[in-house]
Amino acid sequence: MTKPTCEDTLVVKKRDLKNDYYSLVLAPFSQAKSIQPGQFVHIRLPSTDIYFRRAFSVASVSPVKEEVEIIFKVFGRGTKILGKLCKGNSLDLLGPLGVPFSFPNKKERAVIVAGGVGFPPLMFLAEKMIEKGHNPKQIEFFYGGRSKAELVELSRLKKMGIKLHLSTDDGSAGTKGLVIGPVEQYLKKHLKEKIKLFGCGPEKMLKAVDELGLKYDIKGQLAIEALMPCGVGICLGCVVPLKAGGFARVCCDGPVFEIGVVNIAC
Amino acid sequence: MPADLKCKIAGVEFANPIMTASGCAGYGEELAQIYPLSNLGALVTKSISLKVRPGHPPPRTVETPGGLLNAIGLANVGIDRFLKEKVPFLEKQKTKVIVNVAGSTIDEYVEVCSRLNDCSCADMIELNISCPNVNEGGIEFGTSPKLTEKTVAAARKVFKRPIIAKLAPNVTSIAEIANAAEQGGADALSIINSVIGTAVDIDSWQPLLTNINGGLTGPAIKPIALAMVSSVYRKCNLPIIGIGGITDYKDVIEYLLYGATAVQVGTALFVDPSAPLKIVKDLKKYLKEKKLKSVTELIGKVRR
Numbered sequence: 001m002t003k004p005t006c007e008d009t010l011v012v013k014k015r016d017l018k019n020d021y022y023s024l025v026l027a028p029f030s031q032a033k034s035i036q037p038g039q040f041v042h043i044r045l046p047s048t049d050i051y052f053r054r055a056f057s058v059a060s061v062s063p064v065k066e067e068v069e070i071i072f073k074v075f076g077r078g079t080k081i082l083g084k085l086c087k088g089n090s091l092d093l094l095g096p097l098g099v100p101f102s103f104p105n106k107k108e109r110a111v112i113v114a115g116g117v118g119f120p121p122l123m124f125l126a127e128k129m130i131e132k133g134h135n136p137k138q139i140e141f142f143y144g145g146r147s148k149a150e151l152v153e154l155s156r157l158k159k160m161g162i163k164l165h166l167s168t169d170d171g172s173a174g175t176k177g178l179v180i181g182p183v184e185q186y187l188k189k190h191l192k193e194k195i196k197l198f199g200c201g202p203e204k205m206l207k208a209v210d211e212l213g214l215k216y217d218i219k220g221q222l223a224i225e226a227l228m229p230c231g232v233g234i235c236l237g238c239v240v241p242l243k244a245g246g247f248a249r250v251c252c253d254g255p256v257f258e259i260g261v262v263n264i265a266c
Numbered sequence: 267m268p269a270d271l272k273c274k275i276a277g278v279e280f281a282n283p284i285m286t287a288s289g290c291a292g293y294g295e296e297l298a299q300i301y302p303l304s305n306l307g308a309l310v311t312k313s314i315s316l317k318v319r320p321g322h323p324p325p326r327t328v329e330t331p332g333g334l335l336n337a338i339g340l341a342n343v344g345i346d347r348f349l350k351e352k353v354p355f356l357e358k359q360k361t362k363v364i365v366n367v368a369g370s371t372i373d374e375y376v377e378v379c380s381r382l383n384d385c386s387c388a389d390m391i392e393l394n395i396s397c398p399n400v401n402e403g404g405i406e407f408g409t410s411p412k413l414t415e416k417t418v419a420a421a422r423k424v425f426k427r428p429i430i431a432k433l434a435p436n437v438t439s440i441a442e443i444a445n446a447a448e449q450g451g452a453d454a455l456s457i458i459n460s461v462i463g464t465a466v467d468i469d470s471w472q473p474l475l476t477n478i479n480g481g482l483t484g485p486a487i488k489p490i491a492l493a494m495v496s497s498v499y500r501k502c503n504l505p506i507i508g509i510g511g512i513t514d515y516k517d518v519i520e521y522l523l524y525g526a527t528a529v530q531v532g533t534a535l536f537v538d539p540s541a542p543l544k545i546v547k548d549l550k551k552y553l554k555e556k557k558l559k560s561v562t563e564l565i566g567k568v569r570r
């Protein structure tokens with residue numbers, strides 16, 4: 001694994017994805033080329049009021065331009081500040097951090113389950129899989145949100161040629177209801193195939209994906225979130241309980257864990 | 267000539283006065299991925315107890331203005347695994363190692379200290395008689411002068427190298443506790459451990475930490491810690507390691523002026539794991555600007 005570094009980067013591009021979602025492209029980050037899907041960067045906010053960094057999954061990288069993209073939703077104090085940044089502003093980045101997803105082998109079908117703002121690392125995963133030669137038609141991307149407005153970057157996902165399955169709580173786009181319904185239906189229909197599950201999203205969704213994996217005996221990985229004071233494994237503040245007992249640090253033992261390992265609370 | 271950053275505590279020489287604080291750098295492995303530990307004056311380990319401690323269930327931390335509330339619960343690998351799994355790594359590092367020791371009974375402190383006496387990698391030990399995060403022991407030792415003296419004296423009998431007593435701020439008179447630690451045979455004092463605090467969620471009306479109370483650390487506690495260092499410096503003869511809210515070289519200088527010989531950086535490592543490197547660099551520059559030959563010339567020089 002590459003050593004994490006701490007570097008000052010500039011906002012080279014900012015996109016308003018509507019409904020409080022933003023994309024920021026930060027550069028130059030010397031480690032951009034080594035960042036793998038599932039890994040995150042820890043960002044220091046340009047504010048004296050907020051002391052701790054905030055973690056953001058990497059949504060894409062451009063190795064040549066040493067660019068790192070993050071996509072976030074304005075949620076609280078930290079993301080509010082990030083949402084107000086403009087092209088040319090500087091940001092202190094620590095990374096790459098965390099254990100990445102492991103790529104499925106090319107014969108396996110990837111069933112990806114993204115909930116809300118959990119989609120950026122999964123979009124990165126799908127993109128990298130295709131880059132490595134995975135057939136996009138073998139990537140089933142389930143993407144759920146509260147409403148149509150909460151599903152962002154749809155044209156980008158469509159362009160990748162993957163099989164996109166949308167769902168919304170209110171039925172304003174795709175299937176009505178939680179994303180987990182269509183996922184289970186899909187799994188039931190394809191039980192004979194070799195499948196790998198991947199998930200990132202709210203805890204309730206992660207717990208449901210974990211249960212599906214165990215119920216149908218399908219292996220896979222989940223990317224988990226936690227409050228992360230340090231992000232590098234030294235504070236023990238980000239732990240989650242393990243089913244086998246004890247705790248694991250989300251920042252460096254994760255954030256990607258195998259299905260069935262973490263005792264997901266919600 | 268470059269300014270001299272070396273300092274000495276109880277006969278042990280440190281390359282510079284900047285150490286990591288216990289519980290804020292694990293056992294050194296993670297920081298060593300980022301920079302060589304030889305940049306540090308010393309690495310202070312997470313508290314080691316007799317048995318493995320898994321720690322408290324999450325949530326363990328809450329961000330507060332200028333600080334962090336934590337209730338980690340002394341999660342650590344225990345002395346057996348520490349000696350087996352962590353010491354081989356620590357032995358290879360070119361820095362001084364201070365092993366922090368915690369216990370819930372005096373017997374536990376004694377057992378851990380005597381095991382460490384046989385481990386040459388522990389240049390010093392730091393007795394944590396002040397952790398607010400365990401319900402038994404911990405802070406009780408550090409809030410009673412009698413128990414402080416007894417605990418230090420018991421460790422003194424079995425550990426032959428220098429002993430540091432780490433004091434709690436949640437006491438009526440920290441100087442009294444400091445003197446008790448000196449009576450017990452301590453060689454130096456670490457001042458302070460975290461300050462007891464809590465926080466509540468105003469929607470659910472539930473405490474934000476599973477453990478309810480936690481320890482407050484970070485810039486928010488610096489003025490409290492400085493006042494305690496100053497008070498102990500005037501009333502007790504032992505060398506002091508100042509701790510609390512140190513983020514940059516300016517904080518370090520304040521501590522030295524109030525009487526600390528060295529300092530530990532804790533919470534600031536979470537924001538910037540390389541903070542000690544920057545502090546060392548800036549400290550050198552400051553000494554040069556002030557035309558001082560050695561960092562020790564600052565100790566206790568506050569003009570009252």
Ligand SMILES: Cc1cc2nc3c(=O)[nH]c(=O)nc-3n(C[C@H](O)[C@H](O)[C@H](O)COP(=O)(O)OP(=O)(O)OC[C@H]3O[C@@H](n4cnc5c(N)ncnc54)[C@H](O)[C@@H]3O)c2cc1C
Pocket residue numbers: 040052053054055056057058070071072073074075076077078079080117120121224225226227228229230255327328329330
């Ligand atoms: C591995 C990982 C990947 C993530 N990826 C994304 C992503 O791709 N997109 C996205 O939008 N979000 C992502 N997040 C969440 C993001 O890091 C922010 O925490 C979240 O958006 C809220 O931050 P805020 O400052 O806006 O909210 P705040 O209102 O400041 O935070 C909410 C609460 O959490 C507390 N808190 C926040 N951070 C910390 C901390 N480090 N230590 C202690 N307390 C803290 C605050 O005090 C507050 O009580 C990720 C988190 C993790 C751990």
Ligand SMILES: Cc1cc2nc3c(=O)[nH]c(=O)nc-3n(C[C@H](O)[C@H](O)[C@H](O)COP(=O)(O)O)c2cc1C
Pocket residue numbers: 235236237287288289290312313334336338340366394397432458459460483484485487509510511512530531532533534
């Ligand atoms: C997450 C965390 C864990 C800690 N664990 C310990 C510990 O195990 N033993 C100990 O003596 N002090 C522990 N401390 C206290 C620190 O060593 C230090 O005294 C305190 O954080 C004040 O310094 P700071 O403001 O620079 O963080 C811990 C502090 C934090 C923030």
Ligand code: FES
Pocket residue numbers: 227228229230231232233234235236237238239249250251252
């Ligand atoms: S965030 Fe500090 S150990 Fe994970």
